[in-house]
Amino acid sequence: MIIGLKQKFALIYGTTIFLVVIFITSLVITVFNFHFSSLKLLNPELMARFRDTFIGIGLIFIPVSAFFSYLVGWIIAQQLHTSKYQITPRAMEAPPLPTVMLEDEFRLKMVTIQNSVEKMREAYDQIQHFSVNASHELRTPLTIIRGEIELALRSTKQPDRYQEILGSLLEEVLRLSRTLDDLLFVAKSQIDQVSMEREKIDLRQFIEEMADEAEMFTSQAGLRFELGTLVDAAIIGDVLRLRRVILNLIENAVKYNTENGTVRVSLVKEREFAVISVTDTGIGIPQEHLGRIFDRFYRVDRDHAESRGGTGLGLYLVQWIVKTHGGDISVSSQPGKGSEFRVYLPLIEY
Secondary structure, eight states: OOOOHHHHHHHHHHHHHHHHHHHHHHHHHHHHHHHHHHHTOSOHHHHHHHHHHHHHHHHHHHHHHHHHHHHHHHHHHHHHHTTTOOOOOTTOOOOOOOHHHHHHHHHHHHHHHHHHHHHHHHHHHHHHHHHHHHHHHHHHHHHHHHHHHHHHHHSOOOHHHHHHHHHHHHHHHHHHHHHHHHHHHHHHHHTTOOOOOOEEEEHHHHHHHHHHHHHHHHHHTTOEEEEEEEOOOEEEEOHHHHHHHHHHHHHHHHHTOOTTOEEEEEEEEETTEEEEEEEEOSSOOOGGGTTTTTSTTOOSSHHHHHHTTOOSOHHHHHHHHHHHTTOEEEEEEETTTEEEEEEEEEOBOO
């Protein structure tokens, strides 16, 4: 049985008081007895009766004094230690968890482990997918370059034919170089090692300066370039990265457009964002593909993309650059009618 602190203090105080009382009483009896014996005021018979009387009174006094001593000790303990100690029996422990709570906790742990395993599997699948696609994208231009060189070495040709082969080789080398740049950019973006400049950009002036380059690019493909609404807007960003965003979107608008089609670029404001839209009148994107077009190496029409030199990395890089600027990108499209990409960038005071 566990005794609380208050009971221990009451026992200590009561015992102390009782011992003090017994000591004083014994001392009084001893002194009184010695005093009367030394004075010889009483004869031996009266002294014996007197001694017996004191012993009888002492026997009655001991339990009475013990009771009152412990009572006083308890009162003192109550007064001195009420607010200082909180008595908590050692046996009062936390109750065991109900079985239902244990099952819920176990189920939660299992779900957490399953999610971790799924993420690891997804990361592994992405690495495999990335390796396969990267190998394919590098092998294709290398195969073409090898074929062109073998063709050139097979027999003597006219100078204009050599010039044609060299032009084809240059085109494939540029494609290979761009693919390597994209792959390197993707690898760096995964580990946050892409350096980004931060400066104020006048978006209206930025788009107007790109209009000449975009118009030349579209005219070579037999398309028409238009500048839509342009408003004054300024942001903080990296000019070179944003230039790549717009050129990639224009390149896609040209690549998947129809004959005599149109590419339009405009700039408007929506709440706290500047919105750059690139619209085309091309073949459009089926609805079932809209949710995946920003994935790495994803191409809606692989055969069409490969014939046009697509790598499946352009829109992934566009989205990554836009999100790094604190913005977002959306797309709306109808098959046979065209697509519109809208880039949202946080505004600053113009």
